[in-house]
Amino acid sequence: MNENKNLDKIINEIGINAKTASFETAQLNLEQRNSIIKNFAKNIENNLEKIIKVNSQEVFSHPNLNPVMKKRLALDEPKIRSLIDSLYSLIKLSDPLSGPFEQWQAPAGFKIIKKIVPLGVIAMIYEARPNVTVDAASLAIKSGNAIILRGGKEAINTNKFLVSLLRESLKQQKLNPNFVQLIEDTSRDSADRLLHLRDYLDLLIPRGSQSFIDHVVRTADVPVIETGAGNDHIFVDESADQTQAVKIIVNAKTQNSAVCNAAEKLLVHKNIAKEFIPKISEALIKKGVELRGDNQSLQIFPGIKKAEDSDWGSEYNDLIMSIKVVDDLDSAIDWISKYTTHHTEVILTKSPENTIKFMNSIDAAVVMENMSSRFTDGHEFGFGSEIGISTQKLHARGPMGIKALTSYKYQLYGHGETRS
Structure with a gap:
């Protein structure tokens, strides 16, 4: 009981500090x-x-982690250099708070300005990737917000060290270090307490497994942006350039299989299935991908294992891909609509008409033609970096950069108007 009260006190104090800090961050100029x-x-x-x-040392301390998780957890020099580059890219972006602001005169005569403002206090609950710590903190600062971070237990030491560097940077500039705070308790209790910190949080962003995100969405009292799982599909139309398609699919699956924008499912038009499935299967197997498939794909290529019903709705985050043969574009759209997580969906085709129908019919944050799903990324979109990829429709959708971390308020300037 005392432990629970102590954790309540710690989380509450972090919330108070963040709310105070958010008033200061909102006043900082670009x-x-x-x-x-x-x-x-x-x-x-x-x-x-x-x-x-x-x-x-932290990665070494978790010998039972699978290779995919270790890859997500690891920060080597190239990753850190990339992280530094993303910070400098963020500096170059224009001020998300500077406008131009919409303004107009109301019928009664007063002036209305719709001003862009920071959200206030953002909290992030995320799992293994420690690079998220720096990305989230820098995006929050650029958009004039304070942030509370709660990472996973696998990366707690890395996160503590990174946040200490960020807070030291703030102290060096004689600024409030509570612009960035880390919850060091990695228990489920600390995460659950954040979900109810309504007095201090303006937005909560969860990043992790689908089950965890579902739990947050169902349970939280504070506003949540759902950064859903990526059960991403690629549909290979009968008109697709097959050489190009193999290159795209291999990249989308294997360039980094542990991320939400990696392709998980492959749909192939029946008219090219016998020709294309052996090509793509051999290319993927060479990259270490385990293939699972429906009965038709199994008959075409013997190296494919039979998919279970649960496979079609699963996000693997691993070198696994499931293959299904579909009758036509409409069948592909219907299948994707049934199993999509509304993240990223791709069509490979030479038909402009099929592209238009696919683009207009698929309900996902990002819909692509003839390219790898790995491009659903804030950096690739020119956002500097991202705080998450929203799969919902309010208030942000797709890769969330600095503009997604702002709101607005109406400022009214009158001349003594009264309402009759």
């Missing part, structure tokens, strides 16, 4: 916000070897 991010980048670069050491 130069000040960019200066904070620049100092973040410098501190990370100056401590690159220490970050690698802390992270490698």
Whole structure:
């Protein structure tokens, strides 16, 4: 009981500190916000070897983690350099709070300005990837928000060290270190308490398994943006350039299989199935992909295992892909509509008409033609980085950059008007 009360006190205090800090971040001008991010980048670069050491020790301390999880957890020099580059890219982006603002005169004579403002306090609950710690903190600062971070237990030491560097950067600039806070308790209780911190949180963003995100959406009292799982499909139309299709599918599945924008399901038009499925199966198997499929695909290529019913709705986050033969475009659309997680869906085709129908019929945050699903990414969209990929429709959808972390308020300027 005392432990529960103590955790309540800690989480509540973090919320109070974040709310106070959010009033300060909202007053920072663009130069000040960019200066904070620049100092973040410098501190990370100056401590690159220490970050690698802390992270490698942490990865080594979890010998039972599977290779996919270890890859997600690891921060090597190329990843850290990429993280630093993303911070400098973020600095170059325009101010999300500067407008232009919509303004007009009301019939009664007063002036209305729709002003862009920060959301206030953002909380993030996420799992293994420690790079999210830096991405989320920098995006929050750029958009004038304070942030509370709660990472997973597998990366707690890496996250603690990264947040200490970020907070030290703020102290060096004589700013409130509570612009960025980390909840160091990684128990389920600490996550659940965040879901009810309504007095202090303006937005909660969960990133993790589908079951965890569903739990947050069902349970939270605070506003939540659902960053759903990526059960992403690629449909190979009968008119597709098959050489190009193999290249795209292999990239979408194997370039990084542990992420939400990796392709998980492959739908193949029946008219090209006998020709195309052996080509793509051989290419994927060479990359270490386990293939599962429906009865038709099994008959075409013997290296495919029979898919279970549960496969079609699953996000693997691993080198696994399921294959299904479909009758036509309409069948592909119907199948995707049944199993989509509304993340990213792709058509490979030479038919403009089929592209238009696919684009207009599929209900997903991102719909693509003739390209890898791996491009659903804030950095690739030109957002600098992303705080998550929203699969819902309010208030943000798709990769969420700095503009998605703002709201607006109406400022009215009158001349003594009264309403009759």
